[in-house]
Amino acid sequence: MLRKLQLIVLSLMLSTSIFAQTNENDKKNWISADLFASKIEQQQKAQIIDARSAEEFALNHVNGAVNVNLQDATYSQFVEKLNPNQPVFVYSIANGRSVALAKDLGTKGFKEVYVLDGGIGAWVGSGKPVFTTAKKGLTLAEYNKILASNKVVLVDIGSKYCGSCKKVKPILESLKKEHGEALKIVEIELEDSPQLIASLKTVTSFPYIILYKQGNISLKKSGIVELKGVLDTALAQAL
Template sequence: MMKNKIFKNSIATAILLFTVAGFSQNKSSNTVSLDVFYSKIQSEKKPQIIDARGPEEFALNHINGAINFNLESKDYAAQVAKLDKSKPVFTYSIGAGRSVWLADDLLKKGFKEAYSLEGGIANWIGNGKPFYANSKSKLTLAEYKKIIAENKDVLVDIGSIYCGACKKVKPVLETIKAQYGSNLKIVEIDLEDSPQVIADLKTVKVFPTLILYKDGKIVFKKEGLGDLKNDVDVALAVK
C-alpha cells in the first residue's frame, strides 16, 4: 500500500528505524519545544525548514515554506549541499524520529545550528500554526462539536495513517466498539483527511491523542495508547 511504500525494501530504512528507536528512548538535545521552534523560525528572514517525512506525507500536508528530503531521498547529499551551513536548519517529521536523525546528521556535517521539533507535525498543526494541506478537511470544527453535543459518550482518536503508534490504537478501538456498540460514539480523525479540525482544536501535541467525552465534558485526554481499554472501562463505569 502507498502508506508503507517508503518503508520497504531498503537497508537504509532498517538503519533509520534502528536509529529512530534509539532516539525515542533518549531525547536529543537538539529537540526543542514548539514555542522555541516557532520563535526561531520567526526570527529568520528565509528560514531553512526541512520536512523529514516521506514524499507522500509531504504532498498531503506540511509546514508553510518547508522543503522535503530525508535519509530515503536519492539526492540526500545534493539537498544538504544546497543548505546554508551558517544559518539554522529546522527539521520535523510525524513525531520526532526522522527529524532528530536529520538534525544530528546536519550538525555532524558542520552546520552551525539544527533543531528538531518536539511532537513533529502533530504538535505544529495541533496547535494551530500555519500549514499547507492539499485538500479541504472532511470534518469541520462545527461538525465535531455537534457530534460531542449529540452523544452522551464520545471517544475521539486523533492520529495519522503514517504514525506507527497510531496503528496500535485501531485494534483496541475495535475491541471497545464490540463491547459498547451504539452506547459509545467513536470518532477517528486522521491528519491526512481532516487537518483543519486538528488545528482548530488546538489541543494535540503528539499522535495519537485520545479524548473521552461524557455529557460534553472531557473525562480524560491521553497522549499515546497506554491502557486505553481499561481507562475507557473505568471512566464509563462511573455513575
C-alpha cells in the same frame, strides 16, 4: 503504488528503531511548536526540512518547508546547499525520522539543528499555519454536534501515515465490541481534517485521544503507552 507503500513502511520502521535508541542528550534540541515557530520567524530565510516521504509532504506540510529525508538519492547534494552557520529546523510526523536526520546533520558540522517535538501533529494541533490539500473534512460545527448528540464520545486523532496511530485501531475495535452503541467513536485524520485538529488547539502529537462525557473532556492522552488500561478505567467511570 506498492513500491511507494514499501518505502513508507521501511522509513517508518527505520525511524522507530532510531527513536528507540534516542538518549537524553539527543533531546536537548527538541523544541515545542511555539518555540519552533518563534525561531523560524527570527530567520530571514529559514532552513526548514520536512523529513517525511514525498507522498506525505504533498498532502500537508509546514509553510516554507523543503522535503528531503535520509533515504532520498539527492540527500547529500541537498545538504551541501544548506548553510551550516544558520539554524536548521527539522520535523516529521512524530520525532523518529526528524531525529535521525538531525543526528546526521550534526555529524556533518551543523551546530544548530532544532527538532519539532511532537512533529507535524504538534504543529497543526497548536493552530500553526500549514499547507494542505484537504478540501472538506469534519467541521468544528459537525464535531460539536456529535458531542451534543452522544453521552460518551471517544475521539482518536492521528494520521494514516503514523505507525503508532495504526496500533490504536485494534484497541478501538475492542472497545466497540465491549461497549456497543453506548460509546460513540470518532476517528479524525490529519490528511482529511487539519482545520478541525487546529481548531481544537489541544493535540500535542499523534496519536491523540480525547474522551468526552456529556460534552466535557474527561480524558486527554497522547501516545499508545498503557492506552487500553487508561481507557478502560476512564470508560468505567464515564459509562
